[in-house]
Amino acid sequence: MWAALRCVVMRDLTLAMRRRxxxxxxxxxxxxxxxxxxxxxxxxxxxLRLMGPGxxxxxxxxxxxxxxxxxxxxxxxxxxxxxxxxxxQPLTVLVLGKIAAHWLVSGLPLVLIAPLLGxxxxxxxxxxxxxxxxxxxxxxxxxxxxxxGAALTLGLRGGGVLVSLLVLPLYIPVLIFGAGxxxxxxxxxxxxxxxxxxxAFLVPALVFAPWAAGWALRISLE
Amino acid sequence: xxxGSAGEFFAMGGYAFYVxxxxxxxxxxxxxEVIMVVHRKRTIVQRLGRxxxxxxxxxx
Amino acid sequence: xxxxxxxxxxxxxxxxxxPLAGKLIPYFTALAVVLTVVGLYLGFFVAPTDxxxxxxxxxxxxxxxxxxxxxxxxIVMAAYAGMGLVFxxxxxxxxxxxxxxxxxxxxxxALWTGALWGKPMWxxxxxxxxxxxxxxxxxxxxxxxxSLKAAIxxxxxxxxxxxxxxxxxxxxxxxIYKSVExxxxxxxxxxxxxxxxxxxxxxxxxxxxxxxxMWMYTVAVVLTRVRCEIxxxxxDTEWVAAELSKSS
Numbered sequence: 001m002w003a004a005l006r007c008v009v010m011r012d013l014t015l016a017m018r019r020r021x022x023x024x025x026x027x028x029x030x031x032x033x034x035x036x037x038x039x040x041x042x043x044x045x046x047x048l049r050l051m052g053p054g055x056x057x058x059x060x061x062x063x064x065x066x067x068x069x070x071x072x073x074x075x076x077x078x079x080x081x082x083x084x085x086x087x088x089q090p091l092t093v094l095v096l097g098k099i100a101a102h103w104l105v106s107g108l109p110l111v112l113i114a115p116l117l118g119x120x121x122x123x124x125x126x127x128x129x130x131x132x133x134x135x136x137x138x139x140x141x142x143x144x145x146x147x148x149g150a151a152l153t154l155g156l157r158g159g160g161v162l163v164s165l166l167v168l169p170l171y172i173p174v175l176i177f178g179a180g181x182x183x184x185x186x187x188x189x190x191x192x193x194x195x196x197x198x199x200a201f202l203v204p205a206l207v208f209a210p211w212a213a214g215w216a217l218r219i220s221l222e
Numbered sequence: 223x224x225x226g227s228a229g230e231f232f233a234m235g236g237y238a239f240y241v242x243x244x245x246x247x248x249x250x251x252x253x254x255e256v257i258m259v260v261h262r263k264r265t266i267v268q269r270l271g272r273x274x275x276x277x278x279x280x281x282x
Numbered sequence: 283x284x285x286x287x288x289x290x291x292x293x294x295x296x297x298x299x300x301p302l303a304g305k306l307i308p309y310f311t312a313l314a315v316v317l318t319v320v321g322l323y324l325g326f327f328v329a330p331t332d333x334x335x336x337x338x339x340x341x342x343x344x345x346x347x348x349x350x351x352x353x354x355x356x357i358v359m360a361a362y363a364g365m366g367l368v369f370x371x372x373x374x375x376x377x378x379x380x381x382x383x384x385x386x387x388x389x390x391x392a393l394w395t396g397a398l399w400g401k402p403m404w405x406x407x408x409x410x411x412x413x414x415x416x417x418x419x420x421x422x423x424x425x426x427x428x429s430l431k432a433a434i435x436x437x438x439x440x441x442x443x444x445x446x447x448x449x450x451x452x453x454x455x456x457x458i459y460k461s462v463e464x465x466x467x468x469x470x471x472x473x474x475x476x477x478x479x480x481x482x483x484x485x486x487x488x489x490x491x492x493x494x495x496m497w498m499y500t501v502a503v504v505l506t507r508v509r510c511e512i513x514x515x516x517x518d519t520e521w522v523a524a525e526l527s528k529s530s
Contacts, residue, residue, distance in 0.1 A: 148450060152443050156433045165429050166447060169422040170454050173461040180465065201457075212450060219442045224327060231326070235337035240402050244341045244395040248348070252499065255387055259506045266513050271526045273517070 004089040008097030009104075015074070016105040022070060027109045030063040034117045045122045052121030053131060053182030059117075060110050060135060060178075061171050064142040067106040068150040068167070069160050071098065072217070076154055085221055091214040099147045099210060107139035127182055130191045134181040137198040138174045144209035145170050151216035174201060294371050296512045297521040303505040310502035317495035324488035332485075341399040342485075347493040349392035349413070351500060352420060353455075355385035359427075360452035363445035373508075375441035376515060378448060379431055380508035384500050386424035392417050412466040416459045423451045437515060 016023055037055045038048055075081040075098075084094050114135050115128045123131065149167035153159040181194035225231040234241040325343035332339040359381040366375035396414050397407045408414070427444055434440035516522050 148446075152430060152447060153433070158433060162429055162433050165422070166426040169419050169426065169458070170450070172419060173454075173457050176461045176465045212446065216443065216446055219439060219446065222439060224329075224331060234340070235331065237336060237338035237340075237402060240338055240398045241340050244344055244398045247394055248344050248391050251387060251391060255384065255503060259503055259510070263506055263510050266510050267526065270513060270517050270522065274523055274526055 001089060001093050004087075005093050005097045005100075008084075008094050009101045012098055012101030013104065016101070022067075023105050023109065026063050026067045026106050027113060029066060030059050030110050031113065031117065033059040033062060035120065038120070048121045049123065049186070052118060052123050053127070053179040053186075055121070056114055056117055056131060057134075057138075057175055057179040060114070060139060061142065061168070061175055063110055064107060064139060065146060065164055065167060065171075067102070068146045068163055071102050071147055071150045072154055073150075073159075081217065082221060085217060091217070092210045095147065095151075095214045095217065096206075096210040099143050099213070102147070103140050103143040107143055111135040111139060123182070124186070127185050130185040130195075131182045133195060134178045134191070134198060137195060137202055138178040141174050141198070141201050141205045142171060144205040144213075145174075147213040148209055148216055151213045151220060154217070154220040174198065177201070294373050296373050296376070296516055297519070299373055300509055300512050300521075300525065303509055307502050307505050310498050310505065314495055314498035314502055317491055317498060321488055321491035321495050324484065324491055329484045329488050330482065335403060338399070338402045341395050343488055343492050345392060345395035345399055346489055347496050348388045348395060349417060350493055351496045352385055352389040352392050352417065354497075355381050355388065355500065356420060356423070356448075356455065357452060359385060360448040363448040367442055367445045367449070372441075372515065373512075375445060376508050376511040377504070378445060379441075380504045380511055381500075382424055382428050382431070383507070384503055386421060386428065388496070388500075389417060389421040389424055393421065410466070412459070412463040415462045415466070416455075419458055419462070420455065423455070427451065 034056055037051065041047060041051070072081060075084065085091055087094065111132060114131055118128045118131050146163070146167050149163045149170075152166065153163045156162060177194045177197050181191040181198065184194055185191045232238060232242075321343065325340060329340070329343075331337055359378045362374040362378040362381065365371060366378060393414065396417070400409055400414075401407050427448055430447055431440050431444040434443060513522060513525075
């Protein structure tokens with residue numbers, strides 16, 4: 001089972017490395033969205049410091065949603081997905097591998113670049129650490145929930161817009177506690193409660209989301 | 223009894239716009255939903271009936 | 283138990299459910315009309331004026347029932363969707379999709395009346411209060427369910443896919459509600475109780491009667507809609523042909 005998991009992860013990472021432009025597009029989208037907000041609301045540092053965590057988190061939500069289309073569609077078009085569904089290894093594990101690879105390619109870069117964007121909003125060093133920590137805990141949840149949406153909308157016309165309708169409402173708790181953690185750090189309340197709740201979202205999502213996504217894939221491929 | 227006259231009833235103690243705006247829109251939307259559902263039922267029955275007759279003719 | 287089992291399977295077949303629903307619809311319609319008349323009478327003529335909110339409070343006689351119905355319908359919809367997924371019964375999937383538009387309508391009405399109630403009471407059309415925000419998210423969930431259903435052409439795929447989505451949604455609703463509530467208390471923006479004062483019995487009665495009226499309305503409309511869905515799904519069967527030649 002571990003071998004199958006590793007195999008899927010390595011395969012997807014290799015494929016992603018061959019098409020680096022796709023990875024960079026998501027990243028640049030994230031950077032551009034975050035950089036647009038000061039142009040819209042004005043450069044007052046006090047306002048920006050208040051908005052910063054929320055803006056970075058909303059942009060992360062949108063960026064991770066944008067990349068969902070790539071999660072299964074390539075394998076769906078070339079028929080690999082049908083083989084994965086028919087494979088003797090449990091589908092849940094294979095799907096988990098695909099989600100993990102997807103997060104490494106599209107979630108992790110967001111986490112790494114976030115402190116740089118936080119600086120644009122005048123966040124303190126402590127707040128930046130909390131931002132990174134909250135994104136590390138939160139973005140996997142986004143990928144996991146998003147995988148179910150991506151599997152449900154597989155191969156549908158207008159699937160990209162549809163997946164946002166399905167998935168964004170479900171992202172709301174992650175957004176609240178992710179941005180809330182940084183807010184709590186800034187206002188001096190301490191981010192522990194928010195971060196542990198994010199962790200509490202991650203564990204059931206890790207268990208149930210790959211299973212639900214596998215089920216959704218079976219429905220979509222039938 | 224809360225109201226001295228019909229005018230008082232419709233004025234709703236100065237909240238006429240809000241109260242009748244709520245009740246009116248609710249009544250309107252529920253009515254529209256009923257009409258739409260009944261209309262849908264009728265068109266489906268008509269369409270399927272026509273389809274059935276057409277298939278019967280094709281068979282003959 | 284044998285009798286119960288037979289009935290269960292008998293009525294879960296579209297062919298028997300279709301005429302049964304047709305017979306039940308007039309009763310539910312009549313109940314809805316009577317309860318609405320009684321509820322409106324209680325709400326407007328029996329329930330006294332609120333000493334704090336004046337006559338404007340009478341909006342709650344539709345706001346609260348609509349909000350309750352919006353949540354109840356989502357839960358019932360998810361339950362039918364779950365039954366459709368587990369037992370693979372066609373009728374439950376059809377019921378789930380017949381419930382969605384009415385549920386979305388009540389969610390919209392709860393938001394609309396909430397805004398009209400909030401303007402005179404809070405001084406704003408929209409307040410980021412935990413309940414209103416959750417209601418808005420519930421509307422998004424309904425819209426997602428209906429769009430997914432509409433986007434898939436093949437009904438054999440549309441039913442289980444939207445069913446799975448409804449179940450994921452119903453698991454998430456409490457989580458979303460709790461997090462919105464927490465977010466709301468942290469930002470201490472609108473900590474307003476919609477009816478902090480103890481409610482008079484007549485007011486509560488009027489609200490409950492209106493809730494039952496909307497419930498009966500929902501049953502009547504949803505049964506009519508599910509009859510449409512049944513006809514479309516089963517149009518090539520013999521019983522539909524018999525049914526059609528009977529009605530024409």
